[in-house]
Amino acid sequence: MRSWDFKGLMAVALILTTICVTMPLWAADFSTTRTVIGSVSVVGPVELRGVGISQEGTLFSGDSIRSREKGYAKVLIGTGSKIELNEKTNVSVNRDNRGVQIAMNSGTVGFTAHTPLRIDVAPFEVTATDDSSGNVSIMSSTTAGVRAINGKVTVRNLKTSESFVIMNGQERLLGLRDGVNAPSLGEVAANVPAPVPAPKPAPQTPAGKTTGGLAMDTGAWLAVIGGAAIGVVAIWGLVEAKNNHDDIKDLTNQLKTNQSATAVALKNVSNAAAIANTAAQQQAALASVSALAGQTQLALNAAGQGSSANAQTAASLNAQANANAASLASLQAQIQAQQAQLAAGGGSAAQLATLLSQEETLRNATNSLITQLNALLAAARTVPGVPQTTVGTIQPPATSSASVPA
Numbered sequence: 001m002r003s004w005d006f007k008g009l010m011a012v013a014l015i016l017t018t019i020c021v022t023m024p025l026w027a028a029d030f031s032t033t034r035t036v037i038g039s040v041s042v043v044g045p046v047e048l049r050g051v052g053i054s055q056e057g058t059l060f061s062g063d064s065i066r067s068r069e070k071g072y073a074k075v076l077i078g079t080g081s082k083i084e085l086n087e088k089t090n091v092s093v094n095r096d097n098r099g100v101q102i103a104m105n106s107g108t109v110g111f112t113a114h115t116p117l118r119i120d121v122a123p124f125e126v127t128a129t130d131d132s133s134g135n136v137s138i139m140s141s142t143t144a145g146v147r148a149i150n151g152k153v154t155v156r157n158l159k160t161s162e163s164f165v166i167m168n169g170q171e172r173l174l175g176l177r178d179g180v181n182a183p184s185l186g187e188v189a190a191n192v193p194a195p196v197p198a199p200k201p202a203p204q205t206p207a208g209k210t211t212g213g214l215a216m217d218t219g220a221w222l223a224v225i226g227g228a229a230i231g232v233v234a235i236w237g238l239v240e241a242k243n244n245h246d247d248i249k250d251l252t253n254q255l256k257t258n259q260s261a262t263a264v265a266l267k268n269v270s271n272a273a274a275i276a277n278t279a280a281q282q283q284a285a286l287a288s289v290s291a292l293a294g295q296t297q298l299a300l301n302a303a304g305q306g307s308s309a310n311a312q313t314a315a316s317l318n319a320q321a322n323a324n325a326a327s328l329a330s331l332q333a334q335i336q337a338q339q340a341q342l343a344a345g346g347g348s349a350a351q352l353a354t355l356l357s358q359e360e361t362l363r364n365a366t367n368s369l370i371t372q373l374n375a376l377l378a379a380a381r382t383v384p385g386v387p388q389t390t391v392g393t394i395q396p397p398a399t400s401s402a403s404v405p406a
Contacts, residue, residue, distance in 0.1 A: 317369060
């Protein structure tokens with residue numbers, strides 16, 4: 001019995017010794033727990049720390065996030081800031097005593113900063129604070145774009161310590177190879193998604209809303225059609241009640257007149273939408289011309305060809321594209337006003353014909369710039385950093401001549 005008691009005491013002593021020896025190791029393990037920065041929610045193929053996630057995940061300091069093709073990620077920072085990754089984007093996220101740092105390797109990132117948020121696109125550092133928002137896009141190995149949607153954004157060259165501020169609605173092209181930044185462009189819509197924002201999944205058309213710029217939703221059109229149907233039933237009810245040949249003839253003529261007026265009104269609405277769509281295509285094309293011309297100018301400057309004829313052409317195309325975009329913005333405002341009048345039962349085909357003529361003049365100017373840009377890109381294709389792409393010309397709007405008389 002005494003021998004058993006002695007063995008039991010020895011076993012208990014060994015267990016207690018083991019616990020005391022390993023306890024510091026446990027404490028050290030807990031003390032090195034990684035810092036939680038926020039959370040990640042995804043749509044489509046996205047990897048967190050190199051592992052694919054399907055819906056949500058926890059973000060730690062030092063984590064990497066990569067969105068594949070058709071992938072999208074939203075990151076909510078614990079401090080209230082937010083970043084969003086478009087498809088084909090690769091970043092790493094860290095936190096230090098200066099705040100949250102996003103190191104970009106590729107793609108497009110949209111941001112909304114409630115506390116200091118830094119986005120590194122070597123050799124530049126983009127800093128956002130005070131509820132500012134915008135987006136950053138790496139367009140090629142030599143060029144990036146920065147746009148401020150709200151507030152202001154500070155950009156600093158980490159090599160030269162040179163810094164500048166981008167205000168609300170402004171954007172800059174950044175030369176990643178030589179650290180040069182280009183003057184503000186009209187838009188960088190071809191490479192930097194918009195808000196913006198900035199970078200989130202394309203907004204869905206609200207249920208019941210029509211597309212193409214029409215001002216009335218499906219419910220409103222159904223109400224119009226339903227009202228017309230009720231009117232027809234009422235007319236035929238009167239005809240049956242009176243059983244008068246003259247009344248039948250008058251009511252029939254009136255119905256035909258109303259139907260003709262309704263058909264013309266619907267064609268005018270359709271034509272206004274077609275003109276608006278073509279104007280929007282021109283706006284995007286001009287933004288592409290401006291952005292690609294700016295990239296080409298940066299590449300030529302980096303290659304020591306800043307005074308060449310190609311560089312001068314690139315600068316001219318950039319300026320002309322921005323000027324044409326301003327004229328197009330004025331036309332778009334007129335088109336929107338006309339659409340509102342048509343939706344309210346006003347407007348005229350003559351006004352639409354005037355807008356169509358203005359759109360045609362601007363479209364011819366836009367297509368001329370596109371032709372010059374494509375020729376420039378072909379001529380400078382061998383220069384490193386020059387975009388290897390082309391821009392398609394804009395086709396006339398698909399209007400019905402029956403409702404836009406001369």
